[in-house]
Amino acid sequence: MxxxxxxxxxxxxxxxxxxxxxxxxxxxxxxxxxxxxxxxxxxxxxxxGGLSDDNDGLPYELAQAVKNHPVTLYSSDKCIPCDDGRKMLKERGIPFSEKTVKSNEDIAALSKVSGDSQLPVLMVGRDKQSGFSGTSWGSALTAAGYPESSRLPKTYSYAAPVAAAPTAGTARKTTAPASGMTNSGDVAPAAGNAPPGFRF
Structure with missing residues (x-):
């Protein structure tokens, strides 16, 4: 035996x-x-051991989480909570795409996804997290199957951020606000460095 x-x-x-x-x-x-x-x-x-060629050599568990629950960060310039959220994602080794919100078209694109005016917004698959909270973001990532600590290969590099609505932003070259996005009560005035209608 x-x-x-x-x-x-x-x-x-x-x-x-x-x-x-x-x-x-x-x-x-x-x-x-x-x-x-x-x-x-x-x-x-x-x-x-878990390596898969499909996702830039990501460990299998991480590659499966990316495939089933992709992570997207919606952020803006001069947004300290956005910086904190980005730092947390990178320290935990979470592959994510970043979409920046600067124009009226970007605001409209974000509204379709989140229905909220608070930045940052983290999408983990279909799970939405508005505003930065290390605890709630961590729980959402863990529930989606992401490892608790970084397992990214040393050669991994994050993609550059892109506009939330890249095509719409280039098609319209006007300083007038988009339809329905005026400061006559429809959109809150900017606070600090926030884009019009947003709060951090």
Whole structure:
């Protein structure tokens, strides 16, 4: 019995280091194998340790969280809570995209997502967090399956922030506010460095 148990454990240990390849052949059939395909397109490669080629070499657990619950940060310039939120995400090693809110078009795009005027806004999949709170943001990330501490590869780099409404902002070159976005009571006046209608 001891010999059989030892053999079983050795087999498991050897299998834990094996790579699993998921490939698509010329006929469109998907195949799983522990050896690279001779022909066809490799869709995904994983190891039991968790590395996946699909998400820039992210560990498998982290790659799955990114796939199922992508994280997006809506921020603005000169917004201390936005800076705090960004810092927290990076320290925890959370891959995220950042969308900046500067123009009326950006404000409209954010309103469609959050329905709120408070920045920052964190979207974890469909879960919305308005305003920065390390506790609530951390709970939302943990519930979505993100690791408690950073597991990002040393070579990982974050993408540059983009406007919340990049195409609409370039199409309109006017200083007039967007339709329905005037300061005659529809939008609160700016407070401090906040864009009109926003609070930090």
């Amino acid at each position: 001891k010999i059989a148990a030892t053999f079983f454990l050795l087999t498991l240990a050897a299998g834990a280091q094996a790579q699993l390849y998921k490939s698509t052949g010329p006929d469109g059939r998907v195949t799983y194998s522990d050896t690279p395909p001779a022909s066809g397109h490799v869709v995904e490669k994983k190891t039991a």
